[in-house]
Amino acid sequence: MSGLLSYLSQQHEYVGELLMSHIRLSILSVAMAIVIGIPVGILIADKVKAQKPVLGLANVVQAIPSLAILGFLVPYMGIGANTAVFMVVLYSLLPILKNTCAGLANINPDAIEAAKGIGMTRRQVLFKVKLPLALPVIMAGIRISSVTAVGLMTIAAYIGAGGLGTLVISGIQTDNSSMILAGAIPACILALLMDFVMARVERAVTPIALRLSASQLTPEREQHERRERKITLAAVSALLCAAVVMMVGQYFAEKPDLRIGSKEGCESVIIGNMMADLIEAKTDLKVERKMSLGGTMIAFDALDQGEIDLYPEYTGTVYTAVLGQEANPGMTKEETYEAVSKGLKEEYGIDTLNNFGFNNTYVLAVSRETADKYNLKTVSDLINVNGQLRLGCSPEFSVREDGLPGIEKIYGLKFKSVHNFSGTLMYTAITSGEVDVITAFSTDGLLQKYDLVLLEDDRNFFPPYFMLPIVNEKTLEKYPEIAEVLSCLDDFIDDETMQSMNYRVVELGEDRAEVGRQFLLDNGLVTEEELAK
Numbered sequence: 001m002s003g004l005l006s007y008l009s010q011q012h013e014y015v016g017e018l019l020m021s022h023i024r025l026s027i028l029s030v031a032m033a034i035v036i037g038i039p040v041g042i043l044i045a046d047k048v049k050a051q052k053p054v055l056g057l058a059n060v061v062q063a064i065p066s067l068a069i070l071g072f073l074v075p076y077m078g079i080g081a082n083t084a085v086f087m088v089v090l091y092s093l094l095p096i097l098k099n100t101c102a103g104l105a106n107i108n109p110d111a112i113e114a115a116k117g118i119g120m121t122r123r124q125v126l127f128k129v130k131l132p133l134a135l136p137v138i139m140a141g142i143r144i145s146s147v148t149a150v151g152l153m154t155i156a157a158y159i160g161a162g163g164l165g166t167l168v169i170s171g172i173q174t175d176n177s178s179m180i181l182a183g184a185i186p187a188c189i190l191a192l193l194m195d196f197v198m199a200r201v202e203r204a205v206t207p208i209a210l211r212l213s214a215s216q217l218t219p220e221r222e223q224h225e226r227r228e229r230k231i232t233l234a235a236v237s238a239l240l241c242a243a244v245v246m247m248v249g250q251y252f253a254e255k256p257d258l259r260i261g262s263k264e265g266c267e268s269v270i271i272g273n274m275m276a277d278l279i280e281a282k283t284d285l286k287v288e289r290k291m292s293l294g295g296t297m298i299a300f301d302a303l304d305q306g307e308i309d310l311y312p313e314y315t316g317t318v319y320t321a322v323l324g325q326e327a328n329p330g331m332t333k334e335e336t337y338e339a340v341s342k343g344l345k346e347e348y349g350i351d352t353l354n355n356f357g358f359n360n361t362y363v364l365a366v367s368r369e370t371a372d373k374y375n376l377k378t379v380s381d382l383i384n385v386n387g388q389l390r391l392g393c394s395p396e397f398s399v400r401e402d403g404l405p406g407i408e409k410i411y412g413l414k415f416k417s418v419h420n421f422s423g424t425l426m427y428t429a430i431t432s433g434e435v436d437v438i439t440a441f442s443t444d445g446l447l448q449k450y451d452l453v454l455l456e457d458d459r460n461f462f463p464p465y466f467m468l469p470i471v472n473e474k475t476l477e478k479y480p481e482i483a484e485v486l487s488c489l490d491d492f493i494d495d496e497t498m499q500s501m502n503y504r505v506v507e508l509g510e511d512r513a514e515v516g517r518q519f520l521l522d523n524g525l526v527t528e529e530e531l532a533k
Contacts, residue, residue, distance in 0.1 A: 004185075007178040011511075015167065019186050020246065022153055022163035026194070027243045029085050029149045033092035034142060041100025041138075042126070051101060058094040066091065066155050074159060074298055078307040079290065084156030084163075091152055092145035099141025103134030132207045139202035146198050150191040154183070159298060160261065160290035160307075164190075169292055173266055173424060176509055197236065204232040256288035258479065261308035263299045264292045264422075266502050266512060267360065267443060271312040271467060274516035275486060281520075281530035282485045295396050296321050303472060304348055310471035310482070314360060315340045316463035318470070320402035323347070327402040329410065333359070333464045349473040353483055355466035357491040358498040360443045362403070362462045365452040370436050378458040382413050382437070391415040392426045392435035402463060403439070410461045424506060441465075443495055445502030488525050 008015060044050040061069075069087050077083040107130055115129045131138075154165030167183025170176070258279065262272030269291045276287045290308055293299040300322055302308045315336045319325050323343040337355065344350040364379055371377070374385050382389065397403035398420055407413055419435055421428075426438040427446045440447060440454070447454070469486055476482060501519060504510045520526045 004178045004181045007182050011182070015182055015186070018162060018164050018166055018183070019190070021161075022150070022165075022187065022190065024243055024246050025081055025085060025088075025156065025161065025163055026146075026149045026153050026190070027240070029088035029092060029153065030142070030146050031240075032085065032089045033096055033145055033149070036089070037093045037096030037141075037145075038100050038138065041097045042104065042131075044097075045101045045104040055094075055097060055101070058097055061090050062094045066152055067158070070155065070159055071298070075301050075305075078305050079159040079161070079293060079298065079302045080307060081156070081161045083159055084153065084161035088149050088152045088156075092149050095141040095144040095148070096138070097141075099137050099144075100134070103137030104130055106137070107133050135206050136202065139198065139205065143195055143198040143202065146194045147191045150187060150194055154187055157292060158264070158294040160293050160302070166292065169264065170269075170512075172422065173264055173269075173292070176506075178509070197239075200232045201236055204229040204236075255286075257285040258310070258475070258482075259288045259290055259308040261290040261293050261299055261302055261311040263296060263311070263313075264294055265441075266445065266505050267467070267498055268312055269512045270501055270505070270516040271356065273513040274489070274520060275310070275312065275469060277513075277517050277520055277526060277531060278485050278488070279482060281526040283479075283481055285479060303350065303470065306472065309475040310469050312356075312467050313470050314465040314467050315355065316361070316402060316465040318344065319463055321396075321400055327406045327410075327461060327463055329460045331463045333466060336464045337466070337468075344470060345473070351471050351473050351476050353469040353471065353486055354490040355468040356489050357466075357493045358443055358495045359464055359466050360441045360495075360498065361457075361465045362397070363440050363442050363457070364407075364437055364455045365430070365440045365447070366437050366455065367430060368451065368453055371453040376453070376455060378456040379407070379411055379413075379461070380458050381455070383411065386412075386414045387416055389415055389436040390417045390419065390434070391437050391439075392419050392421050392429045393439040394422060394426070395420045397439050407461060410459055443498040443502055445499055445504070445506040448499065448503050449507050492523075 040054065044054050066087065069090065070083070073083050073087060077086065111129060111133065112125060115125045120128065153161075153163050154168055156163050157165035157169050164183040164187045167179050168187075171179030171181075171183065260272055260276045260279070262268040272291050273289065276289050279285055280287050290302070293302060293308075293311075296313075296317055299308075299311055300313070303311055315333075316327075318340045319331075319336055320327055323340070325339070325343075333355075337352070341352040344352055364382070366376055370389075374389075375381065376385075391404070393404060398418060399405070404418065415437070419429065421438075424446060426435075426440070427450055429435045430438045430452070431450055438452075440452070442454075471482065497519075501515050504515050505512050517531065521528065521531075
């Protein structure tokens with residue numbers, strides 16, 4: 001708890017900014033779901049044939065994993081808040097649609113006949129009889145959608161939409177429980193608060209005659225209830241107005257010149273922030289940071305579609321995952337760079353700058369106990385225990401050609417089982433005995449902490465994974481100074497230095513942006529005055 005309080009005291013402005021972003025996106029999502037869901041629900045409420053396909057489609061969407069929805073939407077809608085809101089709206093529609101249909105279908109037919117009998121039109125019956133009577137059920141659906149929206153919005157951080165999920169995901173990646181709690185606790189409180197507010201709204205909009213019995217409905221009580229209704233609706237209106245003002249303000253805010261992104265890995269975020277600091281310090285360009293964008297294809301699609309202008313990537317990853325080339329054992333650093341530079345330029349109009357100097361290649365790692373037990377020193381030694389060991393790896397590694405499929409093909413390996421983990425969770429799994437082998441990166445900071453044995457890639461299967469900036473061709477033409485500014489990092493960071501920076505984050509709990517900034521200051525690449533301008 002002391003660690004959480006310390007983190008909040010140091011990062012309260014950042015946490016507050018993410019909280020406001022989370023609230024804004026959640027309110028917008030729920031509002032759009034209401035605007036779409038209630039009219040559609042009213043439209044199909046008395047049309048049984050239309051209900052089945054509409055509700056069936058909503059059920060299908062609800063059954064699809066949220067990350068799968070995001071992965072499908074990003075190539076078409078790009079990254080950022082719009083895609084996140086669209087995804088949450090899709091998930092929020094089902095409870096509103098179902099409850100609207102159920103509320104209207106379960107109204108006493110006698111009440112409707114009585115309304116028609118006194119001469120009410122169809123519109124009057126709907127707004128003066130049906131909707132007031134169905135409101136409690138409809139509001140129950142809206143309450144469910146509101147709480148769901150707050151929880152789902154944490155996933156928006158994977159595509160650079162902000163929100164409290166940024167802290168949760170970053171905390172998982174860096175093994176920082178204080179950061180996880182700093183995002184999870186406010187998100188939980190926000191969900192409960194949203195439910196409370198919606199409960200008050202439900203009470204305010206439900207006709208008094210439906211909430212109170214005849215004996216309770218005294219003039220004094222009725223006056224009190226009306227006063228409470230006015231206060232509640234005024235408070236909610238003020239909240240909605242504040243949210244609208246924030247959205248409008250963000251829309252008309254000064255637009256950045258550059259948007260720099262990164263993948264979700266620890267060092268990707270460090271280097272991404274380092275690049276942003278350098279450009280801001282050495283030029284007059286305004287930079288927006290979109291860090292931790294999930295896996296390779298999310299970040300690359302964002303670059304390809306112009307959602308970001310540049311981000312740091314690995315040569316081996318581009319060669320196999322982006323350009324679709326098979327891993328070629330024995331490829332040199334220069335051969336890989338040339339193939340990547342040519343492929344990106346010809347196929348995507350993306351330029352590659354010079355690499356930073358460190359080669360963060362894949363490695364297979366085991367505990368010292370496992371290495372001693374089976375006499376493991378190289379990857380080829382795993383053939384002697386084929387089908388006996390359990391592998392832990394990232395979801396991306398398990399399907400990439402320069403990952404598990406390629407290793408199994410080149411080395412002839414078979415594992416007893418394969419378990420997918422994200423980031424630091426692989427290290428937790430191997431130390432707790434859940435897996436026997438994990439895939440790591442040569443510059444991982446946690447390799448120092450857990451004292452794992454790295455198995456030599458004796459067949460040189462993995463291509464070079466030198467990190468470098470890749471940038472949109474049009475961006476580089478418009479701002480050629482980017483290349484000159486970033487050239488100070490050419491071959492400047494070796495493997496040990498990068499591993500040390502990662503270690504400071506995952507073990508010492510330092511902020512990734514601050515670690516990168518301190519590196520620039522310590523090496524005289526920027527000054528405090530330049531960073532403060």
